[in-house]
Amino acid sequence: MSTSKSVAIIGGGACGLLCAIECAKASLEVTIFEKNTKAAKKILASGNGRCNISNTTLSSSDYFGEDSNFVSYALEEFGFKKFQNYVENFGLFLDIKEDGKAYPLSNEAKSVTHLMVMYAQSLGVNFLYEQRVTKLQPLLDKFDAIVIATGSQAASHLGGSEDGYTLAQEVGHTIVPTYPTLVQLELQESCVKKLAGIKLAGEVTLFINNKKEQTISGDILFTNYGVSGLAILDISHLASEALKDYQVVDISLNLLPKIAPQKLVSLLMQNNINSFTLIEVLAGFVPLKIAKTLLEELQINPTTKLNTKLAKKIVNKLQNWKFEVTQTHGFRHAEASAGGVSTKEIDPKTMNSKKHPKLYFCGEVIDVVGRRGGFNFAWAWASGYSAAKAIVKQ
Numbered sequence: 001m002s003t004s005k006s007v008a009i010i011g012g013g014a015c016g017l018l019c020a021i022e023c024a025k026a027s028l029e030v031t032i033f034e035k036n037t038k039a040a041k042k043i044l045a046s047g048n049g050r051c052n053i054s055n056t057t058l059s060s061s062d063y064f065g066e067d068s069n070f071v072s073y074a075l076e077e078f079g080f081k082k083f084q085n086y087v088e089n090f091g092l093f094l095d096i097k098e099d100g101k102a103y104p105l106s107n108e109a110k111s112v113t114h115l116m117v118m119y120a121q122s123l124g125v126n127f128l129y130e131q132r133v134t135k136l137q138p139l140l141d142k143f144d145a146i147v148i149a150t151g152s153q154a155a156s157h158l159g160g161s162e163d164g165y166t167l168a169q170e171v172g173h174t175i176v177p178t179y180p181t182l183v184q185l186e187l188q189e190s191c192v193k194k195l196a197g198i199k200l201a202g203e204v205t206l207f208i209n210n211k212k213e214q215t216i217s218g219d220i221l222f223t224n225y226g227v228s229g230l231a232i233l234d235i236s237h238l239a240s241e242a243l244k245d246y247q248v249v250d251i252s253l254n255l256l257p258k259i260a261p262q263k264l265v266s267l268l269m270q271n272n273i274n275s276f277t278l279i280e281v282l283a284g285f286v287p288l289k290i291a292k293t294l295l296e297e298l299q300i301n302p303t304t305k306l307n308t309k310l311a312k313k314i315v316n317k318l319q320n321w322k323f324e325v326t327q328t329h330g331f332r333h334a335e336a337s338a339g340g341v342s343t344k345e346i347d348p349k350t351m352n353s354k355k356h357p358k359l360y361f362c363g364e365v366i367d368v369v370g371r372r373g374g375f376n377f378a379w380a381w382a383s384g385y386s387a388a389k390a391i392v393k394q
């Protein structure tokens with residue numbers, strides 16, 4: 001009969017895989033219970049199929065949760081350099097961009113999943129697919145240690161589920177209310193539908209209860225329901241948190257942020273060639289759909305001749321186009337979830353539950369969420385590593 005410690009990991013996603021590898025390296029008997037037919041579907045879909053796997057600059061200020069310092073110990077223990085060496089050991093090399101974001105050198109998320117699963121299997125990790133765990137007690141009875149690595153309910157089509165919270169509640173854990181983050185925003189104004197499909201490099205400013213909170217530059221993509229794009233995802237955490245608390249959330253879009261307002265007025269006037277109507281003047285600055293919708297919103301006839309007063313009015317709208325945010329586009333479309341198992345009930349050094357000695361947590365199921373840029377995977381790796389180290393030592 002085997003005498004080595006047995007570990008059950010619920011969830012074969014990012015943190016579950018790393019935790020399994022680290023436990024198996026110490027010759028523990030590891031079983032992964034994964035409800036999908038394959039492991040780590042979120043890794044496969046991440047970073048538009050490229051997987052922004054980590055970031056060279058990791059600190060607690062990149063994270064949100066009731067206690068953002070909760071991440072500090074794990075991130076110090078398993079910082080970027082250590083992670084890079086760790087994955088190079090099983091053949092996964094990284095490409096580090098100037099802004100600190102790291103990607104697999106292959107530029108393919110597939111290689112991350114493939115190499116991690118292959119390596120885990122070579123170390124003897126037992127993968128049980130299509131095994132959704134809904135009760136903790138049978139595993140507590142059978143295994144020496146159990147890791148809840150189920151992630152959050154974000155992106156249910158990729159395995160997102162609330163199961164981890166239910167399992168944690170079985171032994172008395174508290175769940176900090178969850179809300180979607182890194183998510184698209186739905187807007188009140190029906191005119192956005194007319195702009196659907198337009199993508200531009202703009203600037204978005206978030207207002208909560210009419211107070212300016214944050215301005216972010218980057219891609220903005222208009223959709224049938226509202227707005228998407230990297231700048232919107234970046235601003236979505238604060239917006240979603242405020243919406244959860246029933247606050248009034250608005251965004252103001254600057255569609256031509258690189259040109260100062262006075263300069264833009266004079267450029268418009270300069271483009272006011274004799275035979276040109278207003279719509280033709282604007283076509284030189286923004287996509288036609290935007291020009292038409294903007295004039296409709298301002299109730300200006302597109303065939304009108306431009307004058308300075310009109311130019312100022314148009315520039316003001318182009319650079320401060322305000323929309324009311326009604327809701328986020330929901331968990332189904334979100335990259336991550338805020339909230340989760342309360343960090344007050346987990347030891348930050350070991351990820352061990354303070355409610356049950358055999359129980360551990362890692363990854364997004366915990367009340368920790370990072371900003372965009374590889375920070376969520378960084379947390380998954382670091383927390384999975386800490387849990388494994390503690391289980392091996394236990």
Ligand SMILES: Cc1cc2nc3c(=O)[nH]c(=O)nc-3n(C[C@H](O)[C@H](O)[C@H](O)COP(=O)(O)OP(=O)(O)OC[C@H]3O[C@@H](n4cnc5c(N)ncnc54)[C@H](O)[C@@H]3O)c2cc1C
Nearest residue numbers: 011013014015035046047052133151159363364374376377
């Ligand atoms: C589209 C998309 C793109 C993203 N891009 C990035 C990116 O580029 N960089 C970044 O840092 N982060 C990114 N993220 C976030 C990142 O994917 C997550 O933060 C990370 O995967 C969390 O890791 P985890 O191991 O906690 O959970 P997951 O990776 O979600 O793994 C949880 C696993 O548990 C399984 N599971 C759930 N419930 C059960 C159950 N009851 N029984 C058995 N198995 C169960 C699930 O099927 C899943 O395989 C992205 C997310 C999405 C949705």
